[in-house]
Amino acid sequence: MDPLDGPSPKLYPRPDSDDSGDGISNSTPQIALGVTQQRDRELLESLLSTFEVTDLADPVPERTDLCIVGTDALAAFRGALREWKTRERPATAPVLLLTTDSAEDAWRRHEESVGELLDGIQPIPAPRRAIRSRVDGLLATRRHSLMSRQRQRELELYKRAIDSAGVGISIADADRDDLPLVYVNDGFLDMTGYDREEVIGRNCRFLQGEDTDEATVDEIRSALADERPVSVEIRNYRKSGRPFWNALDIMPVRDDDGEVTHFLGFQRDITERKRRERLLEQYGRIFEAVEDPILILDERNRIVETNPAADDAFGTGTSIPEGTQAEHLFEGEQAAQFRATALAVRWTGNSRTVEVTTDPEGDETVFQFRFQRLEATEDYSERIIAVSRDITRIRKYQNRLSVLDRVLRHNIRNKLNVVTGLAELLENSGDEEVAAIAEDIDTAASDLLGIADSARAFNRSIDPAEPRTQELDLSAFVREVGAELRESHSDTDIDISVPEAAPAVCPATIRLCLKHVVENAIEHTTAPDPRVEIEVEDTDEWVDLRVSDHGPGFSERERRALTSGAERPLEHLQGVTLWLVRWAVINAGGRLDIRDRPEGGATVVIRLPPAERPATV
Template identity: 35%
Template sequence: MTGQPSNQDSDRHTIQLLVHGDSDKDALEEFLDDRYDVIDAETLQTADCYVVGEQMVPTYRDALREHKKAEHPTFTPVLLIQQEGSRGTVPLPSEQNGEGLPLIDEVMSAPIDRLTLFRRVGNLLARHEQSVELSDRYEDIQTRFQRLFNSTNDALFVVAPSGGEITECNPAACGLLGYTREELLAESITDVTHADDRQRFQSLLETVQVAGQGSTDGITCQTKDGEKRQLEVSAATLEESEQSPIILSARDVTERKAYEQELELKSQAMGEAPVGISISDPDREDNPMVYVNEGFEALTGYSKAEAIGRNCRFLQGEATREEPVAEMREAIDTAQPVSVELRNYRKDGSQFWNRVTIAPVRDDTGTVTNYVGFQEDVSERKEREQDLQLFKKAVENAGHTVFITDREGTIEYVNPTFEKRTGYTSAEAVGRTPGILKSDKQDDEFYERMWRTILAGDQWEANLINRRKSGELYHVDQVISPITNGGGEITHFVTIELDVTTRRLRQQQLEVLNRVLRHNLRNGTNVIEGNAAMLRDAIDDEDLKKQAKAIEKRASSLANLSDQAGTVRSLFEHQSPAGETCDITRVVTEVVEEVSETYPDAEFVTDEHDSIHARGGSPLKTALLEILKNAIIHNDQPTPEVTVVISRSIEDRAGEWAEIVIADNGPGIPENEQKTIESGEETPLQHGTGLGLWIVYWAVSLLGGEVTLEDNSPRGTRVVLNLPKESMDPSRRVMPVDHR
């Protein structure tokens, strides 16, 4: 190339204009100069892109083609400016097939539009940048491969597919055979193979050419000095073709072979040992066994031929715990002796407890040459631990939820009752923490106290609320006990939980009814008695009517309270089978119609919605009646307004749920009432004034749902009912709505 050099150090791309006519050239330069460094020269310069006029193609065709070829694989784009009315004398990109690299990469027709020119040039330069990046990456990969090829300790050869001529080799190959690289490249691979093994080696090459890979052990080569060396050879084709070059990896195993022969002689002395003895070779891949005695064969059921050449892990199986395996692995990695007990499997599939002792064997320099292993059947001693198995069976059949965690809280075992109560299978729970049951009803301080207690070695007892996999809440009485090893160190925790959801609900019922009978009814009776006394003293007084009205109102209130108590009793005495469903859209419609007839002055708004099936029936109808009536009775507006909306719940919870939202424009629920329901219990200082909200809470709880009380802007209350939504499989029996 001649002429002025381009600005290669600039952050901007360079574009050379090869256009006939000063006016056209000036116009293009004016377009491009704002974004790019434009080169205007007679001779071809090094640039990121070339803009060529159609008339100039014959002049620069050969120079451009040679330049693109020299820069390949970097993409050097050429944009052709084709004159208006041209008949296409220059081959377009789609017309350049079979001519190597295309000369023209993009075509624009005059007159030139600035935006179109920028877009075309920008696309070409983007491809140029990508090719530069790929070219650099490819060159880096080649460099790394060459370094790896040259630095590996194994002898590497690349041989031609026919004849086995050596086309490349690494320094280790030269060192193995005693030839220089130039000398080896003049030889074939069979020439450096000992005459006795040439036919076998040629068969290996033919097998690799067909199968793509192969290996052999014990090929003998002959060095330049005539020395025989035994090699372990692995081979693979470099390409997926019938005539692919083959890469060979050869490892000198001469000394090892000699040592194995010596080891075989020594093994005869160990053949009569009463325990299993094995010897492995860490210098070979995967540390395989190179010797087993008759005791090993008798213990495992595997013959020597079946065992030698394999790592002893083949005795492991599903019941083999990872901990002792990891302990052995760590000891081998650090070349230390180790003894562990683990469950192994004989050839016939039977299990036995194996006490394994492994010790490194070192040479005079302290280098580990082998590992010797001793295997002893300790099944009889393990059988004496059947008490633990009996305990496990008891746990498996216990009606309580039982799960065991490690010291960090990871679940290692759950009993069938855990699966039944929580909805999580053993496979889903093991390996995770009890946090999968967390309901967020207990604060962080609760769990901090729990961990302080059990890590101190004390037993933890508490009542808490968990959440099933389906999203349902349930109450449990929980006991957590630490498990210690022989040294008194805590290793595990066992947790026992009793589902007390029903008991908890009944306890709440008794507490609230007890409060009602002791407080509300008693106060009402006092009012009745007081007014009656006043009536006797003032029978002719004009205030008689007011007093009579007070008596009537209170008596009515007591009667209503009595009705509510009966409703509570009915809820718990006539529970529907778990899991049954109904059309809750229809239930809502019927309840709204019923309440509308009773309170014609109130306004009700319901959404038009397709049928949604969820757990419901009589408990749901009871809850809806209570909510709607209270929304009207306790409303202080001239016209009570109540809105009922049904939807599919979008809350982040497992399973499908349905949601019913009832909103009113009343004065809102008193704070103490709301806190009482949210906490789920009554105390002497915090309690409700009636049974209405408790009826709603109990009814929805019996369905496995949840109740949430919220403020309704700008005034009033929103009551949100979340109910488990069941699929309408024809095989399921749908529970009819109780219209009583």
């Protein structure tokens, strides 16, 4: 080969494991030589001295940009070269064959390899400039193929990112009439329910429907006409016809000359957010309109919000300032009681009720507060909701009834004792007719005394000064009371069926309730061998205490009276016992029900709330 100096080599991009993206770096190309003739190799190394030159090997070395091989090396490294080309796809991995054959013979001899394995054939000897030109050309091809591969991979990455984005993305062609869609991602299809072929080529208005706001549509049209960005919330429709709220952002895409070529749209389904907003709006209206005073407290017991009823009740004619310590609305012991209850709810998480008395301008008012804890969210820290109710009139009525009850019970009992005493004297008068009448009087008076005693015992269930509930293991309690009833009613078969344990919240007068219901069942049974069944069932949601008899049952009018909670002239009970039981059970948070038995008789069901069960290990 005739020596001929060529220009300095250009810098070409080549694979480089230390670079990001596609591994492109502007460093000196690497050429792998597979030439066995020593003189040819020396001349090539001299020609290519400004490149990085290495020996061809199997596998082809990493970072190789061009392989130059002789005929012998082509045969020896054919498999390695083929693997290298496969590895580098879609980039070009050029191989240049140096051969002593003439150009015509070389092309004929290697015809099958050209294009598949060989990218060029250079007969030698040849001028240095010719060889260098061929090398530069192949390296330029390599450079452009690497850049193309990089762009292709970037486009694939962008497409994957867009397709997997959590929002809908669409592209409309701004150069065509009616702005048809030319691309939608999978998020758009998932949101709308359409297939891709159903939307490409159409204007996006197919998502509109009868409840789509026309003013919002006009806002979008105006922005598109002015080629400016727009963001709206619009009611659209899925393919199924179901509406959804779409947070739509549209922006124009411009070319290098500043001309708008496309419109890029982003769609987010905000239906759930809009639903929550509507609920919050409704709750806000309710919060403002409710007549019960409501205080919302932060974690330091400061007021963060009040409704108008609370401002009227506690604001002394003005709105309660935000940040006010809630207990400062009250005085002395009442303030301490309010604060202690709020702290207890915050610490335990359990709802609590407390009564607080205020004395504005000497007019004492009683409020019953119900405290509830709200867990912290992303929008706000932990809150305490304090809902109050003015129960002043209720407490006054209860106090008056309690006083009236005590007076009546005392006077009635005294008078009835006089009646029974006089009746006993008449019974001993010696006149049989008078004695019979006196006995009836004595019996009636004794019955009235029994009713008075029952009312006196049940007074605890309505007296505001007395505790109303107690927590009991209802199973153990029924076994205990059942034994007492068996002893006092030995002529009656009392069958008891209870689980091992059934903790329940019971009325303070539960013993009287059970005894009265059982005695009522015994009194009204018509069977020659009286039988009463007492059962307890724990259903997790309720603890049921059932008393069943084999008597005539309850009439429909008695059942309606007891169920409705009020008597009418034609719908009433024959006595007050079941009313007293009902009131006691309801005050404990329970329910009273009456059921017919298929085999005859009735079942009285006392349904009580379950008590907290002890933790088990």
